[in-house]
Amino acid sequence: MDIATLQAYGYFFLTGFLVVVLYAYIYHLYTRRKSNAGIDYEEYSNIALDDDISATPIEKNEKREVQ
Amino acid sequence: MEDRPLEYDYTIAKLFMYSTIVLGIVGMLVGVILAWEMAFPAVNTMLGEGLAEYTNFSRLRPLHTDAVIFGFTLSGIWATWYYVGQRVLKVSMAESPFLMFLGKLHFTLYMVGVVLIVGSLLMGITTSKEYAEFEWPIDIAIVIIWVIWGMGLFGLIGIRREKSLYISIWYYIATFLGIAMLYIFNNLAIPTYFASDGIGAWYHSVSMYSGTNDAIVQWWYGHNAVAFGFTVPIVAMIYYFLPKESGQAVYSYKLSILSFWGLMFVYIWAGGHHLLFSTVPDWMQTMGSVFSIVLILPSWGSAINMLLTMKGEWQQVAESPLIKFMILASTFYLFSTLEGPIQAIKSVNALAHFTDWIVGHVHDGVLGWVAFMIMAALFHMAPRVFKRKIYSKSLMNTQFWIQTLGVILYFTSMWIAGITQGMMWRAHDEFGNLAYSFIDTVTVLHPYYTIRAVGGTLYLVGMFIFAYNMFKTMTSSERVDESELQNATPMGA
Numbered sequence: 001m002d003i004a005t006l007q008a009y010g011y012f013f014l015t016g017f018l019v020v021v022l023y024a025y026i027y028h029l030y031t032r033r034k035s036n037a038g039i040d041y042e043e044y045s046n047i048a049l050d051d052d053i054s055a056t057p058i059e060k061n062e063k064r065e066v067q
Numbered sequence: 068m069e070d071r072p073l074e075y076d077y078t079i080a081k082l083f084m085y086s087t088i089v090l091g092i093v094g095m096l097v098g099v100i101l102a103w104e105m106a107f108p109a110v111n112t113m114l115g116e117g118l119a120e121y122t123n124f125s126r127l128r129p130l131h132t133d134a135v136i137f138g139f140t141l142s143g144i145w146a147t148w149y150y151v152g153q154r155v156l157k158v159s160m161a162e163s164p165f166l167m168f169l170g171k172l173h174f175t176l177y178m179v180g181v182v183l184i185v186g187s188l189l190m191g192i193t194t195s196k197e198y199a200e201f202e203w204p205i206d207i208a209i210v211i212i213w214v215i216w217g218m219g220l221f222g223l224i225g226i227r228r229e230k231s232l233y234i235s236i237w238y239y240i241a242t243f244l245g246i247a248m249l250y251i252f253n254n255l256a257i258p259t260y261f262a263s264d265g266i267g268a269w270y271h272s273v274s275m276y277s278g279t280n281d282a283i284v285q286w287w288y289g290h291n292a293v294a295f296g297f298t299v300p301i302v303a304m305i306y307y308f309l310p311k312e313s314g315q316a317v318y319s320y321k322l323s324i325l326s327f328w329g330l331m332f333v334y335i336w337a338g339g340h341h342l343l344f345s346t347v348p349d350w351m352q353t354m355g356s357v358f359s360i361v362l363i364l365p366s367w368g369s370a371i372n373m374l375l376t377m378k379g380e381w382q383q384v385a386e387s388p389l390i391k392f393m394i395l396a397s398t399f400y401l402f403s404t405l406e407g408p409i410q411a412i413k414s415v416n417a418l419a420h421f422t423d424w425i426v427g428h429v430h431d432g433v434l435g436w437v438a439f440m441i442m443a444a445l446f447h448m449a450p451r452v453f454k455r456k457i458y459s460k461s462l463m464n465t466q467f468w469i470q471t472l473g474v475i476l477y478f479t480s481m482w483i484a485g486i487t488q489g490m491m492w493r494a495h496d497e498f499g500n501l502a503y504s505f506i507d508t509v510t511v512l513h514p515y516y517t518i519r520a521v522g523g524t525l526y527l528v529g530m531f532i533f534a535y536n537m538f539k540t541m542t543s544s545e546r547v548d549e550s551e552l553q554n555a556t557p558m559g560a
């Protein structure tokens with residue numbers, strides 16, 4: 001096989017692979033809420049709406065002790 | 068101090084708000100001068116022959132582009148970062164004296180940078196690379212400023228209370244990383260004085276790349292400066308300010324993440340569209356075109372997400388000038404991210420390249436999208452930062468309509484001018500002789516240049532109204548109560 005044919009195959013399979021990754025990611029975004037530890041991604045929108053310094057975080061940063 | 072409840076600290080945000088307004092006016096004033104110069108060349112010598120060196124088009128043009136990009140837009144990005152960053156991470160700058168120090172240092176060095184840049188560009192010191200005109204000593208200063216911002220950015224993220232990073236933060240981080248990478252690679256240069264044992268000025272340099280390679284790196288940078296300066300951080304703003312101002316959650320948070328990765332992956336490859344029909348390898352040109360078309364998807368992903376965020380709440384657009392600014396901004400984003408890909412199609416580009424249509428495209432994006440969004444962000448921030456109502460809602464409305472008219476005059480005149488120009492340049496008779504000489508096009512374009520100058524002047528008038536409204540808001544507007552600041556921004560009549 002010459003280099004151009006190899007490139008063409010490489011290109012084809014890379015594109016296919018990226019499409020799979022993309023759809024897998026979308027699937028992940030949609031299903032995460034159903035798993036045990038999961039949180040619905042849409043809840044993160046509230047980070048902007050509920051952003052007073054005293055507001056309860058959507059997910060608390062455990063590494064930081066409470067003030 | 069101990070028993071005072073913790074509050075967000077907007078000291079640094081305020082400083083950058085001031086510089087956004089001042090540099091916005093300076094940059095756009097220079098733009099207006101340029102526009103009048105193109106319509107009436109006598110303006111080039113408006114201060115007399117002696118000073119023509121400082122007032123002519125070619126000396127002022129980089130001053131315009133750099134003042135609006137690195138002055139106005141960047142200040143706006145930082146003003147909003149120092150505001151939004153604290154709020155969505157739920158941590159105050161006041162909690163860390165070190166971060167406060169970094170913030171102040173950031174602003175101070177930035178001001179020094181501004182002075183150096185304005186001075187050197189006026190003196191005609193330039194590397195002649197578009198949007199990368201600064202000579203190496205200034206480049207080094209810029210890298211230092213950038214690193215200080217980065218330390219502040221990641222420092223604040225490091226002490227956050229909210230573990231998950233809101234989507235805007237992703238976009239700010241991408242702005243930081245993207246520009247850092249692009250800026251350094253494109254500006255790699257050899258200082259001639261030191262490389263040659265003292266020939267020429269000490270500050271002079273030549274690019275590390277030459278010929279076609281230089282062009283490739285330059286437009287990889289140039290186009291991604293649009294990506295990481297005019298798109299990514301502005302999307303960061305709208306994802307925070309539109310939901311917050313309207314009280315509506317982002318229509319689809321998942322879509323926002325998906326468009327983020329789409330944008331990151333696709334944008335980097337699109338720069339080749341600046342070099343169609345040049346000496347750059349053909350495959351690279353095709354790649355630039357193809358990726359430009361694909362770019363519609365992630366761009367529209369964000370733009371449509373924003374418009375849908377207003378679902379069921381469209382009456383707010385009629386009621387609030389602030390929402391109007393943001394909705395018009397996302398609409399212009401939608402349009403210019405369709406217009407750009409169209410211009411990147413090879414056959415269209417053959418007509419559009421080097422014409423005023425490109426300038427029209429640039430400005431429907433920057434005036435309609437970037438500047439509108441930045442001003443909307445500042446309007447939203449002002450009452451929270453200065454604890455006063457927006458001075459005047461009717462002035463806001465007036466500004467909105469004057470500037471909208473300005474943008475429309477600007478881009479429609481440039482569309483017509485550009486396409487006319489492109490058609491005239493290629494028109495030929497049956498033997499292949501060109502039908503028109505260059506001056507024929509100049510004569511035909513004159514009215515459109517005048518219309519553009521009028522449109523630009525209207526936009527600048529709007530900037531003055533904006534500055535006045537903000538000044539009154541800071542100094543003498545009615546005070547507001549904390550409780551009034553949840554969503555819709557309080558405005559005086």
Ligand code: HEM
Nearest residue numbers: 095098099101102132135136425426429433438523526527
């Ligand atoms: C009052 C508003 C403005 C006016 C009247 C104006 C006018 C102009 C003019 C006359 C040019 C030169 C076009 C040429 O060489 O043919 C220009 C270029 C440019 N302006 Fe503006 N401008 C304004 C605002 C802005 C803003 C707010 C931004 C960005 C935030 C911006 C970004 C640019 C860029 C990137 C270019 C270079 C375009 C290219 O090389 O194709 N302008 N502007």
